Amino acid sequence: xxxxxxxxxxxxEIDAFAAELDALKMRVLxxxxxxxxxxxxxxxxxxxxxxxxxxxxxxxxxxxxxxxxGTALLGVSKILDNMELGHNVLHGQxxxxxxxxxxxxxYEWDTVCPSAAWRHSHNYLHHTFTNVVGRDRDVGYxxxxxxxxxxxxxGFLLQPLYALGLATIFEWxxxxxxxxxxxxxxxxxxxxxxxxxxxxVLEKAASQAAKDYxxxxxxxxxxxxxxxxxxxAANVVRNLWAFLIIFCGHFTEGVETFPESALEDETRGGWxxxxxxxxxxxxxxxxxxxxxxxxxxxxxxxLFPDVPANRYAEMxxxxxxxxxxxxxxxxxxxxxxxxSTVVRRIFRHALPSKPKTPxxxxxxxxxxxxxxxxxxxx
Amino acid sequence: xxxxxxVKSGIRIATRRGMTREHVDPLSRRRPEDNRFWRLLExxxxxxxxxxxxxxxxxxxxxxxxxxxxxxxxxEATRDEAPSVKSFxxxxxxxxxxxxxxxxxxxxxxIDGVRHTRCYSPSSAPDATxxxxxxxxxxxxxxxxxxxxxxxxxxxWVELGQAFGDFTPPSDIRGKLLFIAGxxxxxxxxxxxxxxxxxxxxxxxxxxxxxxxxSDLIFAEELRALAARHPGVRVEFVLTRAKAGSDxxxxxxxxxxxxxxxxxxxxxxxxxxxxxxxVDDVRALWKARDIESxxxxxxxxxxxxxxxxxxxxIVNVTAxxxxxxxxxxxxxxxxxxxxxxxLSPASGCRQGLCFSCTCRKRSGVVRNITxxxxxxxxxxxxxxxxxxxxxxxxxxx
Numbered sequence: 110x111x112x113x114x115x116x117x118x119x120x121x122e123i124d125a126f127a128a129e130l131d132a133l134k135m136r137v138l139x140x141x142x143x144x145x146x147x148x149x150x151x152x153x154x155x156x157x158x159x160x161x162x163x164x165x166x167x168x169x170x171x172x173x174x175x176x177x178x179g180t181a182l183l184g185v186s187k188i189l190d191n192m193e194l195g196h197n198v199l200h201g202q203x204x205x206x207x208x209x210x211x212x213x214x215x216y217e218w219d220t221v222c223p224s225a226a227w228r229h230s231h232n233y234l235h236h237t238f239t240n241v242v243g244r245d246r247d248v249g250y251x252x253x254x255x256x257x258x259x260x261x262x263x264g265f266l267l268q269p270l271y272a273l274g275l276a277t278i279f280e281w282x283x284x285x286x287x288x289x290x291x292x293x294x295x296x297x298x299x300x301x302x303x304x305x306x307x308x309x310v311l312e313k314a315a316s317q318a319a320k321d322y323x324x325x326x327x328x329x330x331x332x333x334x335x336x337x338x339x340x341x342a343a344n345v346v347r348n349l350w351a352f353l354i355i356f357c358g359h360f361t362e363g364v365e366t367f368p369e370s371a372l373e374d375e376t377r378g379g380w381x382x383x384x385x386x387x388x389x390x391x392x393x394x395x396x397x398x399x400x401x402x403x404x405x406x407x408x409x410x411x412l413f414p415d416v417p418a419n420r421y422a423e424m425x426x427x428x429x430x431x432x433x434x435x436x437x438x439x440x441x442x443x444x445x446x447x448x449s450t451v452v453r454r455i456f457r458h459a460l461p462s463k464p465k466t467p468x469x470x471x472x473x474x475x476x477x478x479x480x481x482x483x484x485x486x487x
Numbered sequence: 488x489x490x491x492x493x494v495k496s497g498i499r500i501a502t503r504r505g506m507t508r509e510h511v512d513p514l515s516r517r518r519p520e521d522n523r524f525w526r527l528l529e530x531x532x533x534x535x536x537x538x539x540x541x542x543x544x545x546x547x548x549x550x551x552x553x554x555x556x557x558x559x560x561x562x563e564a565t566r567d568e569a570p571s572v573k574s575f576x577x578x579x580x581x582x583x584x585x586x587x588x589x590x591x592x593x594x595x596x597x598i599d600g601v602r603h604t605r606c607y608s609p610s611s612a613p614d615a616t617x618x619x620x621x622x623x624x625x626x627x628x629x630x631x632x633x634x635x636x637x638x639x640x641x642x643x644w645v646e647l648g649q650a651f652g653d654f655t656p657p658s659d660i661r662g663k664l665l666f667i668a669g670x671x672x673x674x675x676x677x678x679x680x681x682x683x684x685x686x687x688x689x690x691x692x693x694x695x696x697x698x699x700x701x702s703d704l705i706f707a708e709e710l711r712a713l714a715a716r717h718p719g720v721r722v723e724f725v726l727t728r729a730k731a732g733s734d735x736x737x738x739x740x741x742x743x744x745x746x747x748x749x750x751x752x753x754x755x756x757x758x759x760x761x762x763x764x765x766v767d768d769v770r771a772l773w774k775a776r777d778i779e780s781x782x783x784x785x786x787x788x789x790x791x792x793x794x795x796x797x798x799x800x801i802v803n804v805t806a807x808x809x810x811x812x813x814x815x816x817x818x819x820x821x822x823x824x825x826x827x828x829x830l831s832p833a834s835g836c837r838q839g840l841c842f843s844c845t846c847r848k849r850s851g852v853v854r855n856i857t858x859x860x861x862x863x864x865x866x867x868x869x870x871x872x873x874x875x876x877x878x879x880x881x882x883x884x
Contacts, residue, residue, distance in 0.1 A: 138858055146600030157544050201842035204868055207602040210540050212868065214845045233835035233843050380838075414840050 115386065116436030120376075127378035129431050134413050137420050141205055148419045149203050149211060152193050152399070160186035163343065164325060170335025180339040184346035185400075190219045191351060192402025193418065199224055200232060202417040220347075221314040222284040226306060230287035236414050240359060240366045240387030247359065248366065250275065250282060251291050255454050256366045257462040268459045276352035277345055284310050350400075353448060354391070358407040361389040362450035363440035384411035385432060390425070390441035397444075398422060408439065551644045552580040558647040562639060563618060569705050571625040572671065573636050574610065578618050579647055586613055586650030588682035589675045589758075593648035594621060596634065603631045603864065608654075608675035608760075610706070612682040619647070622705065624671040654760065654785045655679065662756055663691040665749050667740070667769055669761020670698060673705050675785065676760055680713060680720065690719045693749045697740065697761065699728040723748045740768045753778045760785045802876050806830055806884040807849060815876050820856065822871035825884065832871055832884055839873035846871050851880030 118126065159182050166179030195218030197203070203211040217224050230246065238244035242258045249255050253272055254265045275282050288306045292298035321344065326337040365386045375383070391397075391405035398405045398421075406421035409428055416424070432439040539555045546553035552561070560577040568574050586592065586609055595604045611620035625632045639645070654675055656664065660683075666676045673696050683689040694714075698704035704724055714722045725744060729737040736744050745752050753776060759769045766786040773782045798818045805812045806825065813828035815821065822844050825832050835843030839857050845868050852863045853874040861877070862869050871882075 135858065142599040142601070144600070146597070153544070157541070161545070201845065201870075204842070204845070206597075206600055207867060208597075213842050214868070228841070228843065229835070232841040236841055237836040237838075377838075415842070 115438045118378075118382070118435060118437075122435060123376060123378035123382065125378075126431070126435050126437075127376070127381050130381050130412055130428070131377075133424060133427050133431070134416060137413075137416055137424060141417065145203070145417045145419060146206050146208075149194070149198070149206075149417070152189060153210075156186050156190045156194055159183070159189070163339075164336075167325075167336045167339040168329050168332060170329070170332055170339055176335050176339055180342045180346070183339065183343035184350075187219055187343055187347040188350050188400060191347060192354070192404065193399050194218070195220070195224075196402050196404075197418045199228055200414050202415060219317075220280045220283070221310070221317045222280060222286070223309050223313040226287035226310065227283070230283075232414070236411065238372070239384055239411060240364065241369055241371060241383075242366050243369055244372070246286065246289070250286065252282075253455060254458045255360045255451075257458060257464045258366050258368070259458070261458075261461045265459050269455055272455050276349050279348035279352045280344065281314075284314060353444075354401045354404050356451045357391055357444065357447045358389055358404055359387060360451045360454055361440060361442070361447045362454070363438060364389050381412055382437070384408070385428075385437055385439070387411070388440070389447065390439075391447055392441055392443050395422075408441075554580065554582065556582060558582045558649065560619065560645055560647050562641050562643045562645065564641050565639065568622060570702055571636070572622060572705050573625070574620050574622045575635065575639060576618050576620050577645065577647070583619075583647060584649055586619065587655045588612055588678040589655035590650040590652040591654075591675070592619065592621075592650050595646040595648075596631065596639070598630065598634050604648075604866065605631045608652075608678065609650075610674040610677045612678055612685050614685065622671065622674045622677075624705075652785075654758065654783060656683075656756065656758070660688065660756070661690070663751065663754055664693070665745075665752055665755040665757040666692065666694045666696075667757065667759040667761070667765070668694070668696045669740075669765035670703070671705060672759075672761030672765070672785075672787070673710075674760075676758060677706050677710070679758070680710070684713055684717050684720065689713075689717050692720050693755070694720070694722045695725065695744060695748055696722065697725045697727055697765065700726055721748070740765055742772055745772065752776075753781070756781050756783070758783050762787055802851075803879045804828075804876060805879075805881040807881055808884055815880075817854070817875040817877055819875065820872050821853065821869075821874050821876060821880070821882070825871065825882075830884065834872060837872045839870050842870060844871040845869070847883035849881040849883055851876060852878040853880060 163179045163181070163183030163186055166175045166182060168179075169175040170179060195216070198211050198216050199213050199218070201213040204213050209215065213228070235245055235247045240248060242248055242256065249259060252275060253268050254261060285307075288303050288310060289298050290303065293300055293303045321340040322337060325340060326333040329336040367383055367387070371379075371383060385408055388407040388411045390408050391401065393401075393405060403418035403421045404410060406418070406425050409416075409421040409424045410418065412428065413421075413424065429439050542555045543553075543557065546555070551559055558579050560579040560583070563576040563578050565576070566574050589608070591606050591608045593604050593606050595602055597603075607621045607623060609619045610622040611618065623632050623635050625636045656679060664683075666680065668676050676694065680689065680692060680694065683692060694710060696704060696707075696710065698707075701707070701724075704726075707724060710722045714720045723736060723744075725736040725738070725740075727737070727739055731737065736747065749755060757769075757773070759766055759782065763786045766784045770779065770782060770784060773779045799816055801814050801816055803812055804815045804821065804824070809830060811828070811830060813824065813830075815824040822832060822834055822837065832846065833843050835841040837844075839855075848862060848865075848867050848869045850865045852861060853869055853876050854861055855870070855873055856875055857873050862874070
């Protein structure tokens with residue numbers, strides 16, 4: 110694997126880099142208003158109408174074309190609900206509207222993961238400790254070894270199969286993610302807390318399962334089975350798509366991981382740099398960006414997780430210019446190429462592997478030197 | 488409490504041509520949510536499966552008036568009352584439970600993508616026409632009042648809360664009354680007076696209404712007309728900016744005004760509504776005369792002072808849910824100060840990005856230290872880790 114070529118920056122350059130990104134963010138925040146409110150309401154409209162259309166078509170599900178179209182529409186609805194609507198609203202991106210409908214701390218979405226659990230595991234842990242091995246629990250989701258910095262054990266030999274399984278039931282994996290069962294087994298998390306969190310997951314899961322697998326199929330009467338299978342298929346379609354997009358966000362070839370020491374005395378600029386180096390964009394058209402929940406702009410999302418996602422496309426142009434000016438690698442590419450590097454990672458690191466050359470921040474951390482000094486030392 | 492509430496039984500449905508017609512169930516005067524269909528929609532099972540916001544979304548495709556719970560109102564008409572004073576005739580949907588004269592309602596509008604809520608007193612009497620008239624004075628720096636004046640037109644929709652407040656005379660009132668109003672403080676008192684007149688209960692009411700100049704007086708014509716029609720009603724206007732020698736009473740509130748229009752003030756239940764200074768002056772006089780128990784007051788919330796004392800000014804922070812309070816300054820984020828005071832609010836990244844510490848601010852002014860933006864409206868969500876208090880603050884903590 111190639112380690113991308115990013116120039117090491119002096120402390121002054123890192124501060125200046127942060128100031129430019131802060132200024133960009135302020136410009137966009139100052140400009141938020143009616144068009145952003147209209148955008149997220151249109152997305153909600155698309156979720157609602159495609160959901161209604163999909164469920165209506167499934168009620169005619171004895172006809173194969175209706176079943177296929179209904180499942181596809183319902184899948185689109187769930188993808189939009191989870192990614193462009195739910196994920197972004199839960200980040201607090203639309204809290205500025207002061208609309209109870211789009212309020213992050215009370216919002217719920219159409220997936221088994223309770224939004225409160227998601228806000229903890231994702232908004233806090235993943236977005237704060239991005240790509241820090243041992244702290245960011247999204248690095249491999251406790252199931253996969255994707256970087257040579259993760260310790261190998263023979264269990265990882267079968268990880269291509271685990272990845273396939275995880276992709277199929279991805280929403281259930283995310284739902285259990287915040288319960289942190291691995292920490293419970295290791296005695297690092299009290300069972301009582303995990304049990305309470307598990308209870309909340311089961312409660313949400315029960316209402317989701319009741320909706321998709323009991324009530325709507327039952328409403329169809331004799332067409333119970335086609336509606337049931339359509340709901341299962343729509344959820345699986347959503348799972349596969351979410352897995353595909355999310356794994357391309359941090360596990361492509363050109364992203365870096367960081368040791369825990371990277372967090373010590375990390376400046377705002379250092380945090381920005383880690384987000385840039387640890388994230389990876391996808392190229393595509395406007396519709397693709399929306400269907401990916403704008404996680405195709407993963408770099409911008411990680412630099413500005415609280416900025417409405419409909420602004421990432423315009424911000425990306427600026428971010429790329431700034432990154433180029435500071436000699437920083439900006440990882441991006443089309444979906445197929447990027448995902449193939451993810452697949453390669455899943456296979457490669459199923460086997461024992463060692464970091465080839467320590468990345469620059471790692472070298473700096475190891476030697477205790479910083480910035481240019483690290484380059485000189487290397 | 489025997490004041491009849493405004494009870495409505497219809498939902499207004501917008502027709503294609505933009506006209507409205509009223510659907511009234513002739514057999515009952517019940518609210519729609521008393522119907523079995525609406526009750527079903529509010530049952531826990533349906534709420535679980537559909538949810539209020541989902542129901543409201545699809546229902547709004549038919550009419551903005553169709554909601555499962557929220558009160559929304561259509562603007563029927565607007566009219567100018569005085570320079571920079573405008574009235575809005577609103578027709579709420581069936582969820583509005585009516586109001587008593589003198590109460591207020593919260594009005595919510597969306598301005599440039601952001602919802603704003605303000606409290607206004609209806610100036611109309613509660614009656615069978617099922618409309619609510621809000622009279623709004625444009626404030627020079629008021630974002631919402633300015634928007635209402637410039638942008639809110641007949642045919643627009645707004646959101647309302649249920650009426651609240653106890654600035655209302657008892658329904659069985661028999662004794663003598665004195666109303667003192669400053670500027671737009673006349674609005675709740677106009678509602679009360681209209682209501683009393685409509686019910687034939689205005690036996691002896693004196694109204695003392697203050698305005699800067701004659702053209703600033705709100706409802707002057709209507710109040711004079713009411714006084715002409717109802718022998719029990721007397722209205723006196725006071726111009727605070729008029730030159731000496733003008734007709735009638737002039738100048739700021741004084742005991743002389745009271746003695747001239749209501750020498751029997753100690754026999755009158757008195758209602759006063761206006762700016763804080765007027766209310767304070769009236770209260771001081773009533774206190775000096777030892778008749779404070781006859782007084783009921785309401786004043787406009789003054790704009791809270793911001794930054795008056797700099798970073799070291801000490802303010803009080805109330806954590807409403809844990810019934811705790813602590814002193815704080817603007818020198819460090821509320822999260823840190825709350826923790827120092829022994830509270831343990833939810834928190835996460837501590838840099839304003841993860842929203843774990845998002846907290847409902849009930850009242851007060853805080854500044855977002857990353858953007859410099861102020862939050863001064865009641866009931867806004869703030870992030871404790873990047874907010875510093877600029878005034879006394881009440882948090883939902």
